Amino acid sequence: MFHVRRAGAKGLGVFASRHIPRGTRLLAEPPLLSITRGQPDVLRAASLLSNDNVARLLQLSTNDSRRARQASLALSLLPTLSNILTRKKASLASNRRVLNVFYNNNFAIGDEAGTRALFPTVARLNHSCIPSAQGNFNATWGHFTIHSLRDIPADEEITISYLHDEMAPRAARQASLKAGYGFECGCPICAASDARTASDARRAQHHKLLREYHSHAARSSQQQPGSTELASAPSTLLAMVRRLTEAYEAEGLAGRETASLYSLAARHAMAMGDKELAQRMGKKALDLERDAVGEDSPFFHTAREALERLDFAPPAVVPAKARGEGEEDEALSYAPWT
Numbered sequence: 001m002f003h004v005r006r007a008g009a010k011g012l013g014v015f016a017s018r019h020i021p022r023g024t025r026l027l028a029e030p031p032l033l034s035i036t037r038g039q040p041d042v043l044r045a046a047s048l049l050s051n052d053n054v055a056r057l058l059q060l061s062t063n064d065s066r067r068a069r070q071a072s073l074a075l076s077l078l079p080t081l082s083n084i085l086t087r088k089k090a091s092l093a094s095n096r097r098v099l100n101v102f103y104n105n106n107f108a109i110g111d112e113a114g115t116r117a118l119f120p121t122v123a124r125l126n127h128s129c130i131p132s133a134q135g136n137f138n139a140t141w142g143h144f145t146i147h148s149l150r151d152i153p154a155d156e157e158i159t160i161s162y163l164h165d166e167m168a169p170r171a172a173r174q175a176s177l178k179a180g181y182g183f184e185c186g187c188p189i190c191a192a193s194d195a196r197t198a199s200d201a202r203r204a205q206h207h208k209l210l211r212e213y214h215s216h217a218a219r220s221s222q223q224q225p226g227s228t229e230l231a232s233a234p235s236t237l238l239a240m241v242r243r244l245t246e247a248y249e250a251e252g253l254a255g256r257e258t259a260s261l262y263s264l265a266a267r268h269a270m271a272m273g274d275k276e277l278a279q280r281m282g283k284k285a286l287d288l289e290r291d292a293v294g295e296d297s298p299f300f301h302t303a304r305e306a307l308e309r310l311d312f313a314p315p316a317v318v319p320a321k322a323r324g325e326g327e328e329d330e331a332l333s334y335a336p337w338t
């Protein structure tokens, strides 16, 4: 269905070998190497790999920016127990490369232990700010899956997003990608100047609306019984969520973030007493969730149960700017030099 080949200056990339319809599972891959918040030592985890798996890891791409090279050198020099143990087996240069590869290619799987893992085929997917696919961890199978978010024609490169906030404006996206991975994004909305202006204007409007939505939603949820202060009506909240969703769609973004917005819309529609609208919004959320994660994912089961019970809890995935202050960032990738 896909193959890995040269993608110009990006290095290797993943390309569709045939037309791929939206919602197709492209890949389900177990981790090659993982670390958790409680056991964050990459070199120690790598020292437990077989020789074949070390060779697979070392083939993956590195981040060659000066910052990344210096940071992986510093990390490999840290006098940790694992370093002392592994120094016998591995040279400083190879420890340094293992660290650089790990930080350039890992994904947070979104579990409570804060696991970050390396998936060798997933690691060949390049970034686009309007990606054609999305990666999510399937906790039932212990695999990271990649699903197409739209139809992908044969021979087109398949991309995912590396961004924490997919709706960030161009300058913020470029800064984050440069700091994290050392590249300048040339995707269609970063490259085309007219598209760029329209997109940035839409994104600025989106963030303003998101802030307004959160202050309205907080006011509604904090209202005390008997208070004379007017809580925002569910219809106001619903109208705001609909506009937030439209902005995502106008930017060509789909995936779990958009599914979450439809789920929020269903929740507000229920609060308004409009069951028919709640069902429609809930169904849309379920369809988008299925496309992004597949029917065997716990995320899909949760969305289906919500629709069956017409009981839409606040979504687990909310647009980045909507996350609470100081909340753990469950972004896909992480590099210690950012």
Ligand SMILES: C[S@@+](CC[C@H](N)C(=O)[O-])C[C@H]1O[C@@H](n2cnc3c(N)ncnc32)[C@H](O)[C@@H]1O
Pocket (backbone or CB within 6 Å): 009, 010, 011, 012, 013, 060, 061, 062, 063, 104, 105, 123, 124, 125, 126, 127, 128, 181, 182, 183, 184, 185, 186, 187
């Ligand atoms: C996870 S790897 C992706 C696969 C990689 N191209 C390879 O050859 O294995 C991330 C690296 O790919 C490159 N890359 C990914 N997306 C890119 C993009 N849109 N433009 C330029 N380089 C990109 C950067 O070098 C980045 O550090």
